[in-house]
Amino acid sequence: MRLIKFLPLIIIVLLCIFFFFSLNNDTTKLSSPLVGKEVPEFSLDRLFNNEKMTNKDLISDKPIVLNIWSSWCIPCRAEHDVLMVLSELYDVDIYGLNYKDNETEAKKFIEGLGNPFEKIGVDTSGRSAINLGVYGVPETFIIQNGIIIYKHIGPIHMNELDEKILPLIKDL
Amino acid sequence: MKFSFVPILVCTYILLCFSALTEETRAINLFKEVRCLVCQGQTIHESNAEIAEDLKTLIREKIDEGETDKEIKGFLVEKYGDWILMTPPVKELTYVLWFAPIIIMAIGLIVIFRRKIAKA
Amino acid sequence: MSLALHYIANLLLILCLVTSMIQSRFLFNIQNYNLFSISQISAIQFLSILVSFFILIFLFITSDFNFDLVYFHSHSEKPLIYKLSGVWGNHEGSMLLWILILVLFNFLFSLSKSRSQKFKEITVAVQSLMIFGFVLFLLLLSNPFNINNENFNDGLGLNPILQDPLLAIHPPILYIGYVGFSLIFSLSITGLLTSEVDKKWATIAKPWVFAAWSFLTAGIALGSYWAYYELGWGGYWFWDPVENASLMPWLSATALIHCVVVLQRRNTMQSWTMVLAILTFSLSLAGTFLVRSGVLNSVHTFASDPGRGLFILIFLFIILSSSFLLFALKSEKINKPSLHNISSRNTGIMVNNWLLISILIVVFLGTMYPLATDLLYNQSLTVGPQYYAISITPIIILFLFFMILSPQLSWRESKLLKILNEMRYILISCLTITFLTTLYFDLFNFTEILIIFLSLILIISSLSLGLNFKSTKVIVKSNFGQSIAHAGFGIFMLAVVSNAVYSQEKIYDAKVGSKLQLDEYIFDFKNIEQEEKDNFNSIRAYLSLSKNGKDLGEFSPEIRFYSDPPTITSETSIIHQFFSDVYVVMNVPQNQESISLRLHIKPFMNILWLGVIMIILGGIITAILNRKKYEENAIN
Numbered sequence: 025m026r027l028i029k030f031l032p033l034i035i036i037v038l039l040c041i042f043f044f045f046s047l048n049n050d051t052t053k054l055s056s057p058l059v060g061k062e063v064p065e066f067s068l069d070r071l072f073n074n075e076k077m078t079n080k081d082l083i084s085d086k087p088i089v090l091n092i093w094s095s096w097c098i099p100c101r102a103e104h105d106v107l108m109v110l111s112e113l114y115d116v117d118i119y120g121l122n123y124k125d126n127e128t129e130a131k132k133f134i135e136g137l138g139n140p141f142e143k144i145g146v147d148t149s150g151r152s153a154i155n156l157g158v159y160g161v162p163e164t165f166i167i168q169n170g171i172i173i174y175k176h177i178g179p180i181h182m183n184e185l186d187e188k189i190l191p192l193i194k195d196l
Numbered sequence: 197m198k199f200s201f202v203p204i205l206v207c208t209y210i211l212l213c214f215s216a217l218t219e220e221t222r223a224i225n226l227f228k229e230v231r232c233l234v235c236q237g238q239t240i241h242e243s244n245a246e247i248a249e250d251l252k253t254l255i256r257e258k259i260d261e262g263e264t265d266k267e268i269k270g271f272l273v274e275k276y277g278d279w280i281l282m283t284p285p286v287k288e289l290t291y292v293l294w295f296a297p298i299i300i301m302a303i304g305l306i307v308i309f310r311r312k313i314a315k316a
Numbered sequence: 317m318s319l320a321l322h323y324i325a326n327l328l329l330i331l332c333l334v335t336s337m338i339q340s341r342f343l344f345n346i347q348n349y350n351l352f353s354i355s356q357i358s359a360i361q362f363l364s365i366l367v368s369f370f371i372l373i374f375l376f377i378t379s380d381f382n383f384d385l386v387y388f389h390s391h392s393e394k395p396l397i398y399k400l401s402g403v404w405g406n407h408e409g410s411m412l413l414w415i416l417i418l419v420l421f422n423f424l425f426s427l428s429k430s431r432s433q434k435f436k437e438i439t440v441a442v443q444s445l446m447i448f449g450f451v452l453f454l455l456l457l458s459n460p461f462n463i464n465n466e467n468f469n470d471g472l473g474l475n476p477i478l479q480d481p482l483l484a485i486h487p488p489i490l491y492i493g494y495v496g497f498s499l500i501f502s503l504s505i506t507g508l509l510t511s512e513v514d515k516k517w518a519t520i521a522k523p524w525v526f527a528a529w530s531f532l533t534a535g536i537a538l539g540s541y542w543a544y545y546e547l548g549w550g551g552y553w554f555w556d557p558v559e560n561a562s563l564m565p566w567l568s569a570t571a572l573i574h575c576v577v578v579l580q581r582r583n584t585m586q587s588w589t590m591v592l593a594i595l596t597f598s599l600s601l602a603g604t605f606l607v608r609s610g611v612l613n614s615v616h617t618f619a620s621d622p623g624r625g626l627f628i629l630i631f632l633f634i635i636l637s638s639s640f641l642l643f644a645l646k647s648e649k650i651n652k653p654s655l656h657n658i659s660s661r662n663t664g665i666m667v668n669n670w671l672l673i674s675i676l677i678v679v680f681l682g683t684m685y686p687l688a689t690d691l692l693y694n695q696s697l698t699v700g701p702q703y704y705a706i707s708i709t710p711i712i713i714l715f716l717f718f719m720i721l722s723p724q725l726s727w728r729e730s731k732l733l734k735i736l737n738e739m740r741y742i743l744i745s746c747l748t749i750t751f752l753t754t755l756y757f758d759l760f761n762f763t764e765i766l767i768i769f770l771s772l773i774l775i776i777s778s779l780s781l782g783l784n785f786k787s788t789k790v791i792v793k794s795n796f797g798q799s800i801a802h803a804g805f806g807i808f809m810l811a812v813v814s815n816a817v818y819s820q821e822k823i824y825d826a827k828v829g830s831k832l833q834l835d836e837y838i839f840d841f842k843n844i845e846q847e848e849k850d851n852f853n854s855i856r857a858y859l860s861l862s863k864n865g866k867d868l869g870e871f872s873p874e875i876r877f878y879s880d881p882p883t884i885t886s887e888t889s890i891i892h893q894f895f896s897d898v899y900v901v902m903n904v905p906q907n908q909e910s911i912s913l914r915l916h917i918k919p920f921m922n923i924l925w926l927g928v929i930m931i932i933l934g935g936i937i938t939a940i941l942n943r944k945k946y947e948e949n950a951i952n
Contacts, residue, residue, distance in 0.1 A: 033640040040633045046687045057277040150250040157275040159233045244903045282700030293685045301674035
């Protein structure tokens, strides 16, 4: 019974420790439950081609980058340069998923800014994106052997490419 | 006149069982339980953001395909995590959240009444 | 000019810092300074902050963009009232306002009569120590008087969502509530230090605690009313982290005011009162500051800064851990053995105290759990309104029951059967009313019926306790404040439940000329117009509302596109009727062909606000009625 008087003190100390750690914890970053799982099945028309792009295209020993983009998304434009660098300087296959876009606009976007993608699947309904757990554009997945290794929400900046994406790809 | 609602109720009940109306209410109830991913604290029911509209279409289609509410929620959780549900599911991770208040309340009440009885 | 004001304001803050240090000398037993009396130094503290606050107001009104704060949060073309509210519509300014209220309370207390000179000295010293900490924080980490060397032509503006008359008065009122508890906190620390927590202590604390509680309630209600008509999400409470942060101190304060009454009447529950006093102030501090530190994210927050958060956290930690340590060491000394029966009012109040704390735990867990799972397990969760509804409902039912019962019990001992017998008319009439309403509205949910039933009894029994009906005249009793507040809570609960059950909403993709229907209401979508205003462009829809052919008024919901900073807001349009509010919100148009409109029927909203106003009034009445007793008791 004597200890009960110290209970409020103990609770306060514990809470302050908790707050101290959550102060430095970035709550805006969400982990995807799909990390560590297989890429869900999909089969999409390709943008410059009459063939299909399917989830089987993403199965390879080499790491594969899957980027969700759209011509109407402004951050995607900034990110596109980073993707171009990645495709030109490093031995990585990049696949694109064109999210809820207009075909001519999408083609104009690629023709104007260059094409870093091996294949581009067109997801007009946005359904395949939901299957991939996408919040919005742009988002990027790193895939190996058909398993999702990493997910990046929002545009990849140059420093993020150097600090996160490249080390991850090199490790694989 | 007040009792005219009885036949109406019966009719609506029968209608409810077979018509698309249940699917609509089911859909809306589900919309209210799914968080809008890009908005702050809103459900997809309240939002008309792009992704919210997509999710609404998806839920409607899944209802048409005959999936149960549980299956639909399961699908969403599989893709986006528990975060997408407005109400956290009861599972190991959330036991404290769901049961701590009621347990703490019960302990406190027992202490109050037992102490009083002892002194009376 | 700017530079001079910069120096004057900073000097005033430093003056306050120094005087606060002098005031807190009593805590360290330094007595050899007697040039000025306590109240004179308190006056200096108060005036220095008041003048620097006026300087800040002056800077905003004259749009002096040489000051960072004005540059970032104001704009020369802003209407005067928003320039004024811009003063506290940001972190630094609201900190200064907070400190202003802190010194105001300190000043008022130093003027009031107290049980002994020593008691007053220590209380003012504790309060001044806090003032010292806050002013130091203001000077070092959030100085409102920082100057820039650029010559900006115009400011960056105030967030348009904050451009609202209600939101201009909301922070000052809420802060008076929060800060009022700082004085209760200081009183408690003094009580613990001098081992004088007794009837007299309660008599001194009572008017302050009731006043602070009333302001806190009013502040929360204003915020809720703002959210109701401004956000247009169809609700008045969203269980958003910031709202919860203000609800938590309210719950603990509500428990506290009841404890103070028990302490005053029965001289018991000393330790628990101390815990609640410290807890309430801790939660008030956490409510204002943790919200800004970036720990909690919400629509309401100002821009957050983790560096600031760390200082606040350390400061909070020092205040709280030292006061709870003091409590742990001293609680034995202040506690008096209590002897009372199980069926006494004490027990009732203790039970409801605990139920309030249980609700507090629900709100706390709901707010913090997502942070905890994210930190510990890296898993994100959403805790939405449903969690709170499910968890709080059973507690509220018990709470209502004891709220009806406790005031009927005497302080010593009561026979439950006798009370049941006395209340039989009320019980029977309420049961009949509930039964009839249930039939009429075909309501079949047991929980809802039970809450409605209990609320009805609460309203009638509370009113009959506070008023004495003698054949021709009505006599107001001394516990009138309590009776009004309790009845108000009953009315509030009644409205909350009915509102939850009977609210309706529908979303239409509507074209101009179409007629929309919701329940028995017809919405005639007449026109849509684009307008250009001074600081925003808007799209406004015009609808007229009718029911059974009767015209009820016009709606004009609006979407505003502000340029600085670029923001889109949606202005709700509400038609208030006695029993229900009908309102229309326009969603941001996504295409040219149709406009997405959300129609709401919100029944009993007026009654809900009435309940809240009664609760606040009850608190104010109690605070005022007790002033007399306070004067008498404080001297002896």
